[in-house]
Amino acid sequence: MAEGGSSQDNLAYDNDTRLLVSRLLECPICLEQMRQPKSLPCLHSFCEECLGTYIATDVSGEMASILSFPCPVCRKITFPVKPSEDKTKWAQHFSTNYHITRLIDRLKRKDTKLICGPCKTTKNEENPAQLYCKTNGMLFCELCKSKFHDVVHKGCDITHITQTSMQHLEPVSPALCPTHSGQEMDCYCEDHRFVGCNKCIITEHRQCGSVKTTKEYIEKQINMDKLFDTASNSIERIVQTFDSQVDTIKRCQDDGLEDIQRLRLRINSHLDRKQVEITQQLNTAYKTEKAKVDLYKRKFQRLRASMLNTKESLRMALLREDYTESIELYQRGRAETEAFDDLLDELEKKHSPRSPSITKSNLVTKC
Incomplete structure (x- = not known):
């Protein structure tokens, strides 16, 4: 049975993780956790409200007739998705950054108390989980592990858990194609810098010269x-x-x-x-x-x-x-x-x- 690290190590790792997550989720404009994160073509993300306010402020006065604006971070000139729309609505038409949304959801789940599965079924929701069975994906306290799990299961991969370690046991959810529902986005077209599913590649990028899986592409890139x-x-x-x-x-x-x-x-x-x-x-x-x-x-x-x-x-x-x-x-x-x-x-x-x-x-x- 795999033993967890010391409480000091877990605490240090938890603090480092929180610091990293806070930086990833921080809006460069308001410096707070992003709300409705929107990504520009340069891949920098901002709160939809902050980005809308920035655009309205930047494209105003003598600049009001200009149909572009610089990214607040890298200053790359950016064109709106729908130029005919009012400038106050430009921000909402940029794509939502689902990776940031997913991180925010994981951060919320991190604050959820981990309860022993058998105890929870008996309405005893105050008993915290101490062990995790990777084989059947269940949480146990020490008593329930001996009383229920070990009676019928042998040789399972059991690990001691903390709130931090439990986060690392969660599998990474694959990105799903917004066009072809349920299809995993695991292909990349280098010609168009496009990430999509197999159906996207077959229907729209069949003639492209360089198409790889996302894993193959990222493994070939320089450090x-x-x-x-x-x-x-x-x-x-x-x-x-x-x-x-x-x-x-x-x-x-x-x-x-x-x-x-x-x-x-x-x-x-x-x-x-x-x-x-x-x-x-x-x-x-x-x-x-x-x-x-x-x-x-x-x-x-x-x-x-x-x-x-x-x-x-x-x-x-x-x-x-x-x-x-x-x-x-x-x-x-x-x-x-x-x-x-x-x-x-x-x-x-x-x-x-x-x-x-x-x-x-x-x-x-x-x-």
Whole structure:
């Protein structure tokens, strides 16, 4: 009979699991557990309400006539499913992220008290389960195991359980095709980046050149860890460069103020007026440049956090052999690395010419 781990190990594992789940289920906009999670084509997910509010705010005023919006995380330009609809309804037409919904359901089930099966049938629902029989899928307390299970069952795989370990005994539910009811989505078309069931592939992707099972496809992909680590290190270097630039801007401000004070000693009333004027200009310039730097710093930090989250989610999905979710996470990782390249290009184009060290070639070389 397999013995469970120590209570300290179970508690530590439970805390790590809760932390991971909270990150997976956190909306990047409201930073709370997602409600009605909607996924954009770049595979980033948000609460339907938060996404709707963001779209309404982003596509307003002078931008109201634009029929697209940037993803709040990776800034990838996104087009609505139904452009003719009112902008307040764009969010509800994006696909629901059933993987997140499933995780939320599992988290709710985690808080459900595990009751001994035989005790439950006798209305004794206060007696917690201590053992789980994998052979017949039933929960027992120590007394009921000896009294009922062991009388007729021999050689079963019995394990001690906790709330945490019970979650890992649950099988991963296969993703079902929304078009062909009951069919498992276990095929992937590389030509169209499409995940579907056998019927989808036969009816719509028969002529495609590269169709594999989801397991075959994910096993052939390169290890995403290297891409994540490279991008993460690059972002860290960029953030350090931003900090250095802020210090440089501050020193320039200080030098300018010192020059004004030296000039004031040589010029009387006229220099007094010019000192006030130039000081204001320097402060404004400093705030403006610092705001630009802080904006890009936040963008890269948020993208880095999303990449680390995607990396960990992919690792957990592979451990669960959930290949459908793994593909989605892999594609999301590719989208995030593309967003990283786009941010580098944007940074190189928009950054002040006074800061030649912030260029795509210099930063990538340093990383």
